[in-house]
Amino acid sequence: MQPGQLILGEFLLQRLVSNYQTGEVWRALEVRVGRLVLLHFIPEPFRANGAAMQRLRRHFIALRQWRHPHIVLVDRLVEQSECGAFFVSRFVEGPLLNEYAAQWIQAEGRFPFHLIFDILRPVAVALDEAGTQNLAHRSLSHRMIVVSPTEGIQIQGFDLPGIIREGLNIPDDFETIRYLAPEQILNRKAGVLSDQYALAMIVAELLANKVLFTADNIEELRTKILTTQPPLLQNYCESVNASLQRALHRDPSVRFPSCIHFLDGLSGSMVVDFPPSYAVPVQGVQSSVVQLELLDSIYTLSVSQTANSLTKNSSTASSTGLLTASSTGSPTGSTIRSSTSSSTVLSTNSVLENRISVWEMISERLVSFKKIAAASQSANAEKIAAKIRKEHRIRFLSYFWIFVLFISLLAGFYALLRFKPIFF
Numbered sequence: 001m002q003p004g005q006l007i008l009g010e011f012l013l014q015r016l017v018s019n020y021q022t023g024e025v026w027r028a029l030e031v032r033v034g035r036l037v038l039l040h041f042i043p044e045p046f047r048a049n050g051a052a053m054q055r056l057r058r059h060f061i062a063l064r065q066w067r068h069p070h071i072v073l074v075d076r077l078v079e080q081s082e083c084g085a086f087f088v089s090r091f092v093e094g095p096l097l098n099e100y101a102a103q104w105i106q107a108e109g110r111f112p113f114h115l116i117f118d119i120l121r122p123v124a125v126a127l128d129e130a131g132t133q134n135l136a137h138r139s140l141s142h143r144m145i146v147v148s149p150t151e152g153i154q155i156q157g158f159d160l161p162g163i164i165r166e167g168l169n170i171p172d173d174f175e176t177i178r179y180l181a182p183e184q185i186l187n188r189k190a191g192v193l194s195d196q197y198a199l200a201m202i203v204a205e206l207l208a209n210k211v212l213f214t215a216d217n218i219e220e221l222r223t224k225i226l227t228t229q230p231p232l233l234q235n236y237c238e239s240v241n242a243s244l245q246r247a248l249h250r251d252p253s254v255r256f257p258s259c260i261h262f263l264d265g266l267s268g269s270m271v272v273d274f275p276p277s278y279a280v281p282v283q284g285v286q287s288s289v290v291q292l293e294l295l296d297s298i299y300t301l302s303v304s305q306t307a308n309s310l311t312k313n314s315s316t317a318s319s320t321g322l323l324t325a326s327s328t329g330s331p332t333g334s335t336i337r338s339s340t341s342s343s344t345v346l347s348t349n350s351v352l353e354n355r356i357s358v359w360e361m362i363s364e365r366l367v368s369f370k371k372i373a374a375a376s377q378s379a380n381a382e383k384i385a386a387k388i389r390k391e392h393r394i395r396f397l398s399y400f401w402i403f404v405l406f407i408s409l410l411a412g413f414y415a416l417l418r419f420k421p422i423f424f
Contacts, residue, residue, distance in 0.1 A: 001026065001041075007083055011039060022164040027091055036091035037075070040160070045168055047085050052167030059163055060087065066133045070126040072146075072156040087160065094148035101142075101206055111206045117263060119145075122153040124199060124259035130158075131192030131258075138162045138190045140198035141179045142205075177218065178211060182226050182250045193252040196259050200247030203266065207240070208233050226250065229277070239265060242272040249275050 001024065005013045011028040017038065018025045023046075026039045046052055060077045067073065072089050079085040095103070097119070101111050123145060130136060137144070137155065139162040146154040165176075172180065181197035184190045204212055212230050215221035230248045232241045243265035247255050254275045256262040265272035 006031075007039065008078070008080060011037065011088075013039070020161075021168065021170045022161045023086075030088075036093075038089045038091050039086045040089065041083075042085040042087070042164065043168065044084065046164050047079075049167055052163070053085075055167070056160065056163050059159060062133070062135060063158060063160075066130070066135065068126050068129060070122045070153055070155055071130075071158055072154050074158075074160065089156065092146045092148050092151055092154045092156065094146045094151070094154075096143055097145040097147060097202070098142035100147040105209060110209060113207070116203055116206060117267060119147060119153055120199065120203065121260075121263055123155060124263050126155055127192060127195045127199065128258045128260055131195075135159070136191050137195050137198075138184070139165075139176070139179075140195050140202070141175065142202060143175070145202075172218065174218070174221065177221055177225070178213070180225070181252070183252055185222055185225060192259070193255050196247055196255055196262055197252075199259055200244055200262060204230060204233065204244050204248065207236060237268070239268045239272055242274045246272060246275045 001007075001013060003013055003015055007013065007028070010030060010032055012031055014027045014029060014036075016024060017027050021043075023041045023043050026041070028037055028039050029035075030037050042056075046056075057077065060074060063071075063074050072092055074087050074089045076088040077085070078088065100119075104111050104115070123140075127137065127140075136159065137157075138159050139157060140155070144155055144157050146156060148154055164170075177185070179198040179201050181190065181194040184194055201212065213221060213224045213228070215224055230245065233244065243256075243262060246265070247262045249255055256265065261270065264270040
């Protein structure tokens with residue numbers, strides 16, 4: 001395809017907007033009515049997947065039946081042998097949210113706090129109403145929000161690109177995974193609470209004027225999202241930080257009941273307490289030094305939420321010989337000190353005390369079995385080692401009995417064929 005090409009005698013291609021793995025997106029002129037539209041072309045491998053295309057059709061019908069003034073309408077889903085398949089959405093003129101924020105930051109040095117509510121309240125309303133229709137965006141980011149001077153705030157790409165991404169098994173890139181909720185990273189069902197996480201991440205990055213989690217590769221970023229509490233924002237009041245910590249919590253049940261409640265807590269119109277920490281600290285850690293590479297691989301999480309609680313934890317650790325962690329740092333950036341130090345110390349949390357099991361962590365490639373076994377030698381050894389042995393034994397016995405059953409069936413089938421004249 002190229003500019004000036006006429007598609008089906010209706011759409012005159014003007015320019016290529018994006019060319020992601022989910023398909024090319026072109027701005028085009030709908031000749032018959034003289035309006036600008038976006039054509040989202042569906043890749044051929046996805047079209048060859050009948051089940052994936054059927055899911056895309058069902059989602060398109062659901063979006064067509066539910067209309068919202070802040071959602072970019074998807075008009076048509078075209079399937080033709082001549083040009084393949086594409087869906088048509090309205091073209092909204094205006095900068096994306098990240099471009100709009102960059103203008104303010106360049107002019108004033110920071111993004112105005114009050115604009116958070118002017119821009120993102122329509123987004124929150126749309127996401128909450130979508131939840132009542134069993135719909136979710138699931139791919140919300142700065143790139144999906146258009147600040148139009150004529151049409152107001154518009155959300156585009158309402159899960160259609162996400163369905164294509166899943167159908168093609170496209171790996172997540174940095175710009176995508178930054179806004180994925182932990183349950184999405186773990187391939188669990190995502191809904192409106194996952195969109196609330198993405199909305200809170202957008203707010204946090206606008207206020208901090210930087211990304212919350214930095215990493216050199218995708219796996220490191222996944223691990224940080226799953227294991228590290230978001231840092232507290234400097235120069236913002238407690239209600240702002242408490243609301244962000246709750247909306248960005250790893251457990252969806254701890255988040256706000258709706259996106260509007262999140263914005264109310266952010267504005268201070270609703271009292272919000274800091275959420276519970278991710279894990280309970282282990283009692284009786286005997287080792288004075290824990291290797292950094294092991295801390296990067298297991299769920300080693302900060303417990304303290306504020307500077308006061310950090311001071312309290314530090315003094316307790318100094319008297320009991322435990323190691324505690326910095327409240328705002330990741331394990332990689334923590335400074336290891338001896339248990340007798342009275343300054344910042346490192347706290348290790350047992351795999352056993354976390355909600356995600358050892359085998360789930362291994363299956364998600366967050367940590368290898370050998371590293372967990374090695375970590376068990378230095379932190380809460382007996383409990384962690386017993387947990388690993390028990391789960392390993394259960395899995396081994398399951399595989400053993402499945403193998404015995406399979407052999408028995410084969411033997412029975414062979415005996416039936418071999419001695420069939422005797423029986424019959």
